[in-house]
Amino acid sequence: MIFGRVKPLDAILATAEKKSLHRTLGAFQLTLFGIGCVIGTGIFVLTAAGAQKAGPGLMLAFAIAGAICIVAALCYAEIAAMVPVAGSAYTYTYASMGEFLAWTVGWALVLEYLVAASAVSVGWSGYFTGTFLNQTLGVTLPPWMTAGPLALGGAPGGLVNLPAAAIALLVTWLLMIGTSESARVNAVLVAIKVTALTAFILLTLPNEHFSAERFNPFLPAGIFGGLGTGVGAVGAAATIFFAYVGFDAVSTAAEETKNPQRNVPIGLIGSLLFCTIFYILVAAGAIGTVGGQPIMGPNGIPFPTGSEELARQCALPQYADALVCSNEALAHVLRQIGWSGVGNALGYAAGFALPSVILILLFGQTRIFFVMARDGLLPARLATVHPKWKTPHIVTGITGVVTALGAAFFPVGQLADWANAGTLYAFMMVAFCVMILRRTAPNVQRSFKTPALWLIGPLTIAGTIFLFLNLPWQAILVFVVWAAIGILVYLVYGRHVSHLGRGIVEVHEPEIHDLAPDVPGVSDPR
16 A cells, blocks of 8 residues: 555654753744744845736735745644654654655655755845945846746846856855854844844835835736736735745744743744734835836736746836846845945845855755655665765755756746745645644644644645645646656655665654754754
């Protein structure tokens, strides 16, 4: 039976008991931790893409995505506190629904981390070429080396996004040789990002350039653009869901939280509400100051983000300064209203902070591969640790090369949609896991229990499916093809060499010191 191999929960919990942590976090600390984990890449790099999909309705899109994140996070918190071991959603599925579905979750997470790292690399490239080179040094790179050419891709004349590929390979090299990022450095980078966005809000909302007329029409593409179109407020929500990725790190902190039944919901909901309001204010400041109406096609539907058609429109003089055409949207807005110095500072903040996000994503990807290889579902050689660097150098190198290729040839909005497809599938499966384990393992200790699971669980499943179906059809197709390849790999290879299939049921927790770097918030990736 393909669905018959369920990993014994007792073996997983035995591993978890070896790493019990001291409970020190209160509601306020957990809220701050959540804000630090969530605010970052998406708001810097996807504001323009979201505005092209929804116009001023981008503000509603942030609210929709935030609401779905809240219910998903509450499901995630229970199972993360119950089964606090590496592999997270993959391991949870293994213990509740069996090896085959666990493989599909792990395979989806591989897609998520790979493509998300590519998306962040492309976002970094926009700020690097715009702020560091053009604004600071007066150097303008030719279009052929700053944009990819592939379908739905790139500006006219684009051949390869060299800066994006270069930063992906540089971070990969740092990971391979074991360069670590301390918690203090990570905290400084979080402070830089939050300060930069706060300055943006303060400068754009109460200024003489702000006009309420720029919000009319508020929903130029409607609320529902149609399934598979990726436009409208819901289509934009499916894309900017990327801006919330990271909230699950708060869920995994449940085992370190005092009075988790009270403090985890406060921390999760509090941080997500704060981030949602923060994002809405940033969107309001950008749109109200310079406008954010999408460039519409002849059929009254916005041109697809990253498409050649949109790129041709953006090359026209009347759209040269449009928000939806900018590769560094927030810095661009500040320059438009006379705050060039602050705009450049925001660009520097993004330029210095985004590589750390790439590092976290690539590290999370290697950790998922490591756990799947330890279960025998992938070749053990992939999990080989370098004798000198003490890192899984083979899988890190493969991951980095694929990430660099994605960054070199695809636009950021399209990459974010692909990453979201894998993320949404994993979050949906977590909701199923929580409800199944409530029935199959009712007596296992849970330091946090999802309130009203009968409602929250189905809402999470419905919400993630809803956003998934409102991704562009190309993103849905990529996920289906990726899943089909994964199923084929499992049937041809993984099922026959699986440790569980051969009667080996031990759960091996990867040694933390063997998996440099020590990056806060990713020791237990999704």
